[in-house]
Each structure stands twice: as structure tokens, then as C-alpha cells.
Amino acid sequence: MTDLAARWRATRAAVDAACVAAGRRPDEVTLVAVSKLHPVAAIDAVVAAGATDVGENYVQELLAKQASAATHPRWHFIGRLQRNKARQIAGKVALIHAVDSRELGVELGKRVSPGAVQPILIAVNVAGEATKGGVAVADAPALIADLAAVPGLRVDGLMTMPPPTDDPEGARPHFAALRALRDRIATPALPLPQLSMGMSHDFAVAIACGATLVRIGTAIFGERPAA
Numbered sequence: 001m002t003d004l005a006a007r008w009r010a011t012r013a014a015v016d017a018a019c020v021a022a023g024r025r026p027d028e029v030t031l032v033a034v035s036k037l038h039p040v041a042a043i044d045a046v047v048a049a050g051a052t053d054v055g056e057n058y059v060q061e062l063l064a065k066q067a068s069a070a071t072h073p074r075w076h077f078i079g080r081l082q083r084n085k086a087r088q089i090a091g092k093v094a095l096i097h098a099v100d101s102r103e104l105g106v107e108l109g110k111r112v113s114p115g116a117v118q119p120i121l122i123a124v125n126v127a128g129e130a131t132k133g134g135v136a137v138a139d140a141p142a143l144i145a146d147l148a149a150v151p152g153l154r155v156d157g158l159m160t161m162p163p164p165t166d167d168p169e170g171a172r173p174h175f176a177a178l179r180a181l182r183d184r185i186a187t188p189a190l191p192l193p194q195l196s197m198g199m200s201h202d203f204a205v206a207i208a209c210g211a212t213l214v215r216i217g218t219a220i221f222g223e224r225p226a227a
């Protein structure tokens with residue numbers, strides 16, 4: 001696992017370098033280590049090396065890893081969440097990245113313990129891809145306003161996952177569009193400070209466009225085993 005520690009450090013260094021290149025402070029960008037389909041020992045190895053935030057995509061896998069990890073990172077749920085599994089995740093993670101419907105948000109709010117708050121991001125389908133989750137750009141302001149009013153939820157910002165491109169620059173217009181949407185709809189009462197965008201191959205572009213959370217799997221853990 002020393003290899004994983006070295007890969008985590010190299011990835012964090014690359015994120016830091018991208019921040020500096022973009023004229024930003026490295027502490028403005030949280031590196032979420034995306035560990036789906038990798039063993040819990042791999043999570044423990046990167047957390048021991050300094051990782052603070054870990055992202056998972058599947059409900060059962062997240063819960064099993066939370067129960068068995070020897071370390072205590074901040075857990076993020078970054079996958080698509082079905083409404084019938086919302087209660088299993090509400091209150092269990094630091095941030096849910098991909099809320100894209102009023103029904104899902106309301107269900108999450110209902111399942112949070114009284115007095116607690118579940119931070120969420122709104123997933124936006126900036127490219128308008130038919131096969132992907134995420135709310136359409138045109139519908140995002142209304143959804144955000146609705147969910148900001150749901151007790152038990154706190155809307156911290158936006159997330160996107162652009163269409164795959166070979167050239168990381170291909171993602172730039174999508175990242176820029178998410179940033180522009182946030183800048184257009186943020187208010188002092190609802191500042192939406194977090195932008196979750198950028199993965200292994202395009203995080204530098206995302207950081208240049210204002211990402212505050214980058215979700216990086218392969219660069220740290222290597223290729224994923226088949227599901």
C-alpha cells in the first residue's frame with residue numbers, strides 16, 4: 001500500500017500545482033478520493049497518507065466500507081441516488097453530490113434526524129445529455145430554490161459530470177457553464193460556494209474554472225476492477 005500513499009501524495013501535489021497555476025490557494029480545493037470498487041484497505045492506506053475526504057458511488061458499498069474502515073475520513077456520496085435508498089444515506093455522509101430532483105431532496109430532508117442538517121449539491125446536466133442524471137440548466141434555479149426551503153437540507157452548491165472527451169479541454173465549456181450558472185443564481189442568503197467538478201483526467205481544467213471539490217479515482221487508486 002506504500003504505492004497508494006505515493007500516488008495519493010502525487011495527486012494532491014498535482015492538484016496543488018493546478019491551483020497555483022490558476023492563481024488560487026491549494027486550500028480552496030478539496031480532493032475527494034473516489035474509491036468505488038476498490039477495497040477498504042485502499043481507503044485506509046490513502047487516509048493514513050493524508051487523504052481527508054473519500055467518495056463512494058453505491059449505497060451498500062459505502063455503508064459496508066464505513067462500517068469496516070479503520071480510518072475516519074469525511075465520506076461523500078457522489079453517485080446517482082435512488083429515492084428509495086435516500087434514507088440509508090441521509091445523515092451518514094458529509095456531502096451528497098448529486099441531488100437532481102425535488103422528490104429526492106424532500107425524501108432526504110425527511111430522513112435526517114431532527115435538528116440535523118444534510119449538506120447537498122445539486123447535480124446539473126450542463127451538456128443536456130439524455131442518458132445522464134442531473135437537472136437541466138433551465139430548471140436548476142427553481143429546484144435550488146425549492147430545496148433550499150426544505151428543513152434538514154442545506155444546499156451548498158453545484159456538481160457536474162461533463163460528457164467524456166479525450167482532450168481535457170473538451171470539458172472546459174461545461175465547467176465554465178456550471179460556474180456561470182452558480183454566479184448567476186447565487187445570493188448572499190444562498191451563496192452556493194461549492195462547485196464539484198473535475199476527475200482524474202480533467203481536474204486541472206476544472207480548478208481553472210473554479211472547482212472547490214475535485215473527484216479523483218483512477219489517478220489515485222489505479223484502474224477499477226470490473227463491477
Ligand SMILES: *Cc1c(COP(=O)(O)O)cnc(C)c1O
Pocket residue numbers: 034036057078079161199200201215216217218219
Ligand atoms: C467514478 C467517478 C469519479 C472518478 O473518476 P476517475 O476518472 O476515476 O477519476 C468522479 N466522479 C464520479 C461521479 C464518479 O462516478
